[in-house]
Amino acid sequence: MEKFTVLNALVAPLDRANVDTDAIIPKQFLKSIKRTGYGPNLFDAWRFLDPGVPGADPASRRPNPDFVLNQARYRGAQILLARKNFGCGSSREHAPWALQEYGFRCVVAPSFGDIFYDNCFKNGLLPVVLAEPEVDGLFYDCALPGFRLIVDLAAQTVSTNDGAKSFRFAVDATRRYSLLNGLDEIGLTLRHADKIRAFEARRREQLPWLFR
Amino acid sequence: MARTLYDKLWDSHLVHVEADGTALLYIDRHLVHEVTSPQAFEGLKRAGRKPWRMSSVVATADHNTPTTGWERGIEGIEDPTSRIQVETLDANMREHPAKAYFPFLDARQGIVHVIGPENGATLPGMTVVCGDSHTSTHGAFACLAHGIGTSEVEHVLATQCLVTRKMKNMRVRVDGELGRGVTAKDVVLAIIGRIGTAGGSGHAVEFAGSVLRSLSMEGRMTICNMAIEAGARAGMVAVDETTIQYLKGRAFAPSGPEWDRAVAGWKVLVSDADAEFDREVKLDGRSIAPQVTWGTSPEMVVTVEESVPDPDREKDPIKREGMERALAYMGLKPRTPIEEIKLDKVFIGSCTNSRIEDLRLAASVVRGKKVAPGVRLALVVPGSGLVKAQAEKEGLDRVFRDSGFEWREPGCSMCLAMNADRLEPGERCAATSNRNFEGRQGAGGRTHLVSPAMAAAAAIAGHFVDVRGWR
Ligand code: SF4
Numbered sequence: 001m002e003k004f005t006v007l008n009a010l011v012a013p014l015d016r017a018n019v020d021t022d023a024i025i026p027k028q029f030l031k032s033i034k035r036t037g038y039g040p041n042l043f044d045a046w047r048f049l050d051p052g053v054p055g056a057d058p059a060s061r062r063p064n065p066d067f068v069l070n071q072a073r074y075r076g077a078q079i080l081l082a083r084k085n086f087g088c089g090s091s092r093e094h095a096p097w098a099l100q101e102y103g104f105r106c107v108v109a110p111s112f113g114d115i116f117y118d119n120c121f122k123n124g125l126l127p128v129v130l131a132e133p134e135v136d137g138l139f140y141d142c143a144l145p146g147f148r149l150i151v152d153l154a155a156q157t158v159s160t161n162d163g164a165k166s167f168r169f170a171v172d173a174t175r176r177y178s179l180l181n182g183l184d185e186i187g188l189t190l191r192h193a194d195k196i197r198a199f200e201a202r203r204r205e206q207l208p209w210l211f212r
Numbered sequence: 213m214a215r216t217l218y219d220k221l222w223d224s225h226l227v228h229v230e231a232d233g234t235a236l237l238y239i240d241r242h243l244v245h246e247v248t249s250p251q252a253f254e255g256l257k258r259a260g261r262k263p264w265r266m267s268s269v270v271a272t273a274d275h276n277t278p279t280t281g282w283e284r285g286i287e288g289i290e291d292p293t294s295r296i297q298v299e300t301l302d303a304n305m306r307e308h309p310a311k312a313y314f315p316f317l318d319a320r321q322g323i324v325h326v327i328g329p330e331n332g333a334t335l336p337g338m339t340v341v342c343g344d345s346h347t348s349t350h351g352a353f354a355c356l357a358h359g360i361g362t363s364e365v366e367h368v369l370a371t372q373c374l375v376t377r378k379m380k381n382m383r384v385r386v387d388g389e390l391g392r393g394v395t396a397k398d399v400v401l402a403i404i405g406r407i408g409t410a411g412g413s414g415h416a417v418e419f420a421g422s423v424l425r426s427l428s429m430e431g432r433m434t435i436c437n438m439a440i441e442a443g444a445r446a447g448m449v450a451v452d453e454t455t456i457q458y459l460k461g462r463a464f465a466p467s468g469p470e471w472d473r474a475v476a477g478w479k480v481l482v483s484d485a486d487a488e489f490d491r492e493v494k495l496d497g498r499s500i501a502p503q504v505t506w507g508t509s510p511e512m513v514v515t516v517e518e519s520v521p522d523p524d525r526e527k528d529p530i531k532r533e534g535m536e537r538a539l540a541y542m543g544l545k546p547r548t549p550i551e552e553i554k555l556d557k558v559f560i561g562s563c564t565n566s567r568i569e570d571l572r573l574a575a576s577v578v579r580g581k582k583v584a585p586g587v588r589l590a591l592v593v594p595g596s597g598l599v600k601a602q603a604e605k606e607g608l609d610r611v612f613r614d615s616g617f618e619w620r621e622p623g624c625s626m627c628l629a630m631n632a633d634r635l636e637p638g639e640r641c642a643a644t645s646n647r648n649f650e651g652r653q654g655a656g657g658r659t660h661l662v663s664p665a666m667a668a669a670a671a672i673a674g675h676f677v678d679v680r681g682w683r
Contacts, residue, residue, distance in 0.1 A: 017534055018409055018509050022649040027628050031276065031293035033250035033300050035362075045651050051637075052655070054293060083530065085410040088443065089649060091345040092248065093361035114413055114445045115345055115359050118376075122363035172377065173232035185363070186261070189371045192228050192236060196373055199227045199238055200265075209466035209474065210240050210338070211267060212311070 002124035003182035007105050007151045008161070009078035012069055013142040019082060020089035021116060025098040028054055038094050039101030043069065073145050081138055082109040087116025087127075096123045106151050108158060110135045121175050122185065126151065128158055128169045137165070153180055214484035216381045217450050218416040221356035221481075225339050227373055236373040240338040241355075244271035244310070244365070245324045246301040247630070248343030252366035253304045264372040269310035270333045273298045274323045277316050278631050279593050279620035285317065294631065312464070314597075322596020322622040325349040325563035329433065330598055332462025336451050336478040341368055346563050346646065348439040351448035352432035353455060354481040356416070358445040379445065380490040382415035383483075386423035388497035393680040395573070396431035397565060397644065397663035399423060399495075400438040401503035405513040407493055412444030415491065418483060419449050423497040429458040430569040437564045438646050441510040450482035504550050504676055505648045505661040507538035512648075514550060516666065516678045522546035541650055542658050543638065550676050553660070555642050557635060558583075558590040558671040559653070560617075560664055562627035562645035566595030570644065570664040571603050575611040577668035577679065583616035584674030590617045591633065593625040617671070629654045642670040 029041045031054060044052035047069060049062040063070045069077075080099065086109040087095060096119045099107065105125060110132040112120075120127040128151065130138075141147055141160065150159045153176060159166035178185060189196075204211045215223070227236040249271075256263065263269075276297055281288035289295040298316050305313045312333065314321040320331070325346055328334040334350045340357035341347060343365040350357035360374065368374055384403055404411070417439050424432065432449045439447025449455075456475055459465045466474045501515035512535070514521065523535040523546060539546065544553070560566070560574050571594065583590045592612050594600035600622055603609055609619045626633040627645040635641055635657025644667050648659040662670065665679045673682075 016537070017530055020509075020647075020649045022647070022652055026651055026655070027630050030247055030630065031291070031297055033254070033297060035251045035254075045655060085413070085443065088409055089345065089440075089647065091343060091359040091361055093251075093343075093363060096361075111410060111413060113443070115361060119361035119363065122361060172234055174230050174234035174375075184259075185375060186259070186367050186370045189236060189367065189373055189375060192373075193371075195228050196236070196238070196264075196371065200372065203238065207337075207474070207477070209470050210335070211265075 001122070001182045001184065004105065004124055004126050004153050004179045006153070007078060009105070009148060010074065010076055011079045011081050011142055011147050011149050012074040012077035013081045013139050014068060015083065015139060017083040018085045018088055021087055021092050021095040021113070022089055024087065024095040025092065026052060028052060030092060030094055035097055036101060038098035042098040042102040043067070076103065078103055078105045079149055079151065080104050080107045081135070081142060082107055084110045084132070086112050088113035091115045093119045096120045096125045100125050108135065108138065121179060124179065124182070126153060126179065130158065130167050130169060134167050214487040216483040216487040216489065217354060217418055217448055217481060218356065218381055221337065221339070222378055224337070225356070233377050235376055235378065237339060237376050239341055239368050239372055239374055240268060241270065241333060241340040242268045242368050243324050243328055243340065243342035243347065244269055245275055245342070245344065246273045246297045247275045248362050249304065249365055250297060250300045251362050252369060255366045256369060261370045263308050263369045266308050267311045268372065270312045270328060271301065271305055271310050272314040272321055272324055272327055273301055273316045274321070275624045275628065276630050277623040279623055279625050279633055282317055282621050290632070319597045322599065323563045323566065323624055325437065326567060326595035326599065329353065329429070330462070330596060332459055332465030335459065335465065336455060336481050341374060345440045346437050348445065348447045349433050349437040349563055351436040351439065351446055352429060354448060354451040354478070356446060356448070359440065379416045380414055382412060382417045382444070382491040383489040384417055384419050384493045384495070385421035386419070386495045386497050387421040388423065389426065390423055390497045390500060391680065393665060394500055394502060395663040395665060396427055396434040398500055398503045400435045401505065401510065401513050401661065402495060402500045404438065404442045404510045405503070406495065407442055409441060409509050409511045410443040412439060412442040415444050416446040416448065417442070417444040419447060424449055425452060428569055429454060430567045433567070434564055438510070441646055451478045502663060502666050502679055504666065506542065506544060506550070507535065508541055508648055508650050509538070510646070510648060510661060512538055516550050516676055518550060520544050520546055520548045520550070551678065552675060554586060554640070554675045555670055556588050556639040557641040558587060558667050559626045559641055559643040559645065560591065560667050561593030561595070561625050563595065564646045565644035565664045566593060566599065568599050568602050571599070571608050574664040574668040575608040577665050578615040578617070578672055579611050581615055581672045583671050586674045587671055590671040591620060591626060592617050593620045594622045596622045626653055628652060642667045642676065
């Protein structure tokens, strides 16, 4: 997994509440058996005016000029500023895959869908929860062209470039450690293989029908 | 100390806890389908790892599979990318044989959340995971069941554990009783309407109260299925006699002396009388009327007696904008009475409402009547091969066909439109599924979530009608 330490990047605002993972990556693009290839279809139904068909040449698409990510000023944004309950709905991990492949490394919102939140950490994409008024303020700041934020995972802070604002955010120690170091979670868990085996043996004895 | 049902399920599966509360939770049952598993098996292979315990895995192909043309075999899957996904699952199951695999065309194939319970592969006290958010369905059996992402699918395959943290406890009590024509689907939509789509975030929700106790397992599954639409990863219902009777004699349920031992263990799977919940919500069953969603989020819901709400009356500007956007997408005007909304298609199916009881209810509404001429397609998609066979034994397929419904092969179908069953842009559908998100049933499609009885009546009338006064 890609490490996440400090990110100083342009911010793109997506001013809608309850953005679901169906909207982040529509189902017709879930037919792939790979982990890559989803970036070109991020927010497909909102980003493009023509219907999204898997395998279509990106150059032939008609971008929706009204959609925020299509505005030139947000090109290269790596931080997505979002509203409450971002990533609700389907468990599809294709949603963080698509966001990341498009170029995002961090999503800042007042709250997230639980499964989406977990999925982000498995992929080096940092979901940051800030209080609603803080997020409101950032949406306001985002009106300024070239608005950037500095996200520091070790310090657990989100700050403006000029240092005028700095917010602390919470993150579990284990997740923070894995993300800072880009660690493989399966490898970490398998350090406890003996404990898992012992637990399993006890359970098998008590409830043998679960193990057939 | 008094414990909730969730506390008990959590405690009994805890393998290891880190100082910050991150835990390793042992997984008893892992359900697998074709869309969220290929990258997980691929990841295992690349890392040179083997699955830990394939006897925990029950798999099926459901999301991509067509609901017609089964006589053509695998060729019946016309979309080559869908076919590759189905064949990839076949190959993974050949390489790593599971406890049970119900492939495309199998007599027991079906929607993953229908086949688990009906085969007794979901048992009380289990932890159940699946790369699918509606895994919450299985909580109806007093399981800790929740959806996971593909990296977690790989993690569970490799370690038989999930890295997770304990959620908070929430209880939703629905007391009193339900009126005639009001179903489990209306109950859960009313709950979501009350608490919102993020209302259960961070919580494991236990559904309780006399209404829950009076519901069949099918009804309880419908409610737990949509816990995720209220933001809760896991929903659950305590064990009672209904749970035990449902499981008796199911294919993978224990039998003989083991059955008695199992049942004794299941009976403690209830919240202690004095257990405390972080949050509690109460609804009165008598006040719940048939529900119809009008927008693009399940919380955008009203009763069939009401009208489409008016954004001008909403004070919160973000909410107002969301309502306006939803109405524009749905092609609806504020203050339109729900009963005046006309339908182009009707879909009865999905892991929310495709079980035998749902089909019986819908059939009882349409028996001897005809689908309205304005309705282009009325579709019944049974949840599994076993549901389909049972329905045909009872003659329900005839009832539906005689009324002008199409009777299809099992699968997810038009719930998410990954196969050929979908809405065209602008088409309006009464659906018994669980998500009315933009484009969910096809790009530009407009979905209204309702109960099977309401969907069936709407198909006959051509517009929504209140089933309570309908004959
Ligand atoms: S029926 Fe719909 S919600 Fe249920 S598993 Fe299939 S796609 Fe998901």
